[in-house]
Amino acid sequence: MTASHPPRLSEEEMVDLRSARYFLSFAAAPADVDAGRNAFTDKGCGACHGVHGTATNPGQAPDLAKSELLATDSSVASAVWNHLPKMYARMEEQSRAWPSFAPGEFANLVAYLRSLEK
Numbered sequence: 001m002t003a004s005h006p007p008r009l010s011e012e013e014m015v016d017l018r019s020a021r022y023f024l025s026f027a028a029a030p031a032d033v034d035a036g037r038n039a040f041t042d043k044g045c046g047a048c049h050g051v052h053g054t055a056t057n058p059g060q061a062p063d064l065a066k067s068e069l070l071a072t073d074s075s076v077a078s079a080v081w082n083h084l085p086k087m088y089a090r091m092e093e094q095s096r097a098w099p100s101f102a103p104g105e106f107a108n109l110v111a112y113l114r115s116l117e118k
Contacts, residue, residue: 031107036107039101045109052117076110
């Protein structure tokens, strides 16, 4: 009988795995569109991301009401993951704090964005 060893993951793979699990904990919660609208405002998303052309600083980030990336939870996770470095750098340039989300808040935010007319 051979000993079973846990899989070996690189540091990058482990970061990716933990990030995916972290995101899924937010996406799995039941969503509330009204709470998502509040999160969009309270977290300052509208400073860069507008909905139907309402961004405070237009042109810095896509209009989220028109985004096809909201179609599935995995496309949302992928979009956030792939654009995080650019978003973080922009926020630092503007001396803005990175928003934190309690469990369920991100799911609410996505539900709100999905409720908007395309």
